[in-house]
Amino acid sequence: MRQMHDLLKGGGHLCLFVPALPWLYGSLDVQFGHYRRYTKRRLKELARQAGFAIEKLRFFNLLGVITWFLMGKILRWRTWNATPVAAYDRLIIPFLRRLEQHFSPPLGQSLLMVVRREP
Numbered sequence: 001m002r003q004m005h006d007l008l009k010g011g012g013h014l015c016l017f018v019p020a021l022p023w024l025y026g027s028l029d030v031q032f033g034h035y036r037r038y039t040k041r042r043l044k045e046l047a048r049q050a051g052f053a054i055e056k057l058r059f060f061n062l063l064g065v066i067t068w069f070l071m072g073k074i075l076r077w078r079t080w081n082a083t084p085v086a087a088y089d090r091l092i093i094p095f096l097r098r099l100e101q102h103f104s105p106p107l108g109q110s111l112l113m114v115v116r117r118e119p
Contacts, residue, residue, distance in 0.1 A: 001050035010119035014052070018043065020059060020111040026072030031079055043113055052115035059108030061096060068109050 004014055019029065019037040029037065040057055047054055067088075100108075 001046045001052070005050040005052055005117055008117040010117055012117050013055070014115050014117075016043075016111075016113045016115070017060070018111050018113070020108055021065065024065065024068055024073070024109070026068070027076040028068065028072035028079075038111055040111065043111055047113065047115050051117070053118055054113065054115050056112065056114040058112055059105045059110070060100065060112050061093070061109040062100070062105040062107065063092060063096060064109030065107060 008014060019025075019034050020039070022037045022039065025034070025037050040059075044054060044057060
């Protein structure tokens with residue numbers, strides 16, 4: 001995070017989209033190369049320690065928590081067929097995006113954070 005801060009010019013923004021909820025970490029995370037999942041508190045702490053001002057921090061993809069938990073923690077899948085994933089991305093994600101624009105979900109599969117380097 002500090003290196004990203006140092007690379008940005010003053011006033012520059014950084015958008016991060018990271019896996020959320022450490023308790024959700026499972027076989028799919030390992031297979032997809034995730035090293036960890038973050039809490040809001042931890043991500044906020046890392047950003048502030050690096051010198052960023054936080055502009056937005058919110059969960060994304062509430063329904064993905066259920067799918068990820070089932071597939072990665074219960075069934076311990078290592079991958080899944082691209083067809084259902086493409087269908088989810090095409091049909092569910094646009095609906096969730098519109099819905100989640102009107103309310104900030106209490107949790108989600110991912111965290112979206114926008115930070116700014118002070119001038």
